[in-house]
Amino acid sequence: MLADDILRLKRERNAVILAHNYQPGEVQEVADLRGDSLELSRAAAREEAEVIIFCGVDFMAETAAILSPEKRVVMPAAGASCPMASMITARDLRGFKEENPGAAVVCYVNSSAEVKAESDICCTSANGVEVVASLAEETVLFVPDRNLGRYVARFTEKKIITWNGYCYVHDRYTPEDVSRACALHPEAEVLVHPECRPEVIDLADGVYSTSGMARRAKESPSREFIIGTEVGMNYRLKEENPGKEFYPLSEKAVCLDMKKTTLERVRSALETLEPRVTVPEEVAGRARVAIERMLSI
Incomplete structure (x- = not known):
């Protein structure tokens, strides 16, 4: 069986398999750890494994490589990328900073290593409010997700200028989707991701990162939930x-790149230790500063 081959190869390679919450269920099943991108990268840095098999998309594997430079990071699905992360480049960000001198740059971890390297500090969907509050500057450039930036802006009097990027999975939700799901499941608690549009967030019972959704589902007395994030999260929940x-807020909430990982590709990655993900040290060093500044908060 594929799963048996993967477990055997994992032992032989002294590897750890990480799977993002949006990965296919069969991939989550063979993983040692599952969670959000930064959660997994931090966990990987603590592991004694020599090899990290990162089942996710490119920026996630890059972050793992930045935080664990001594380990070999392999991403089974070559070419799996985050469309939102691709909506801003390091050159774009440098121009954005020139247009807004004196502003601090907060970079969502869903971004490339090069963009992180041009930023002052990173944030996750769970800690964006705390990160912005920690800054001395009164003006903040928030990249690349406009929806997360708008959500963070609700909790601060600082001026937040957002880049016009977005996650196509979350940005696709509409108030009509919420109304339709609530009509079908009137007793369900509605949990949505902060990458959703403001008008969708306004209709939710709670706004959580994927890790926050996992905690809320366990702690809540509710027995039914409508989940406004990528459908893969429902497998874990x-x-x-x-x-x-x-229940998914919409069955159409599918990240095609997240679904590129298969068990066959995980096995191949363990056999060949390819495709390897690396980040040049001149980029990784500066990106690491932005990530570690966030982790120190």
């Missing part, structure tokens, strides 16, 4: 909460 029901 259902597995961790037997007896509770989870």
Whole structure:
């Protein structure tokens, strides 16, 4: 069986398999750890494994390589990328800073290593509010996600100027989707991701990162939930909460790049230790500063 081959190769290679919450269910099943991108990268840095098999998209594997430069990081799905991360380049960001001198740059971790290297500090979907509050500057350039930046702006009096990037999965949700799902499941608690549009967030019972959704699902007395994030998250939620029901806000909420990982590709990655993900040290060093500044908060 494929799963047996993967477990054997993992032991032989002294590898750890990481799977993002949006990965296919069968990939999550063979993973040692699953979670959000930064959560996984931090965990990988603590592991004694020599090889990190990162089942996700490019910026996630880059972050793991930045935080674990002594380890070999392999991403099974070559070419799996984040469209939102591709919406801004390092050159774009340098121009954005020139247009807004004196502003601090907060970079969502869903971004390339080159963009992180041009930023003052990184943030996640869970800690964006705290990161912005930690800054002395009164004007903040928030890249690349406009929706997350708008959500963070609700909790600060600082001026936040957002880049016009977005996650196509979350940006696609509409208030009509919420109304339709609530009509079908009137007792369900509505949880949405902060990458959603403001008008969708306004209709939710709670706004959480994927890790936050996992915690809320366990702690909430509710027995039914409507989940406003990529459909892969429902696999984890259902597995961790037997007896509770989870419904996607929309069945169309699928990240095609996240679904490029297959068990065959995981096995191949363990056999060949390719495709390897590396980040040049001159970029990694500066990106690491922005990430570690966030982690120190």
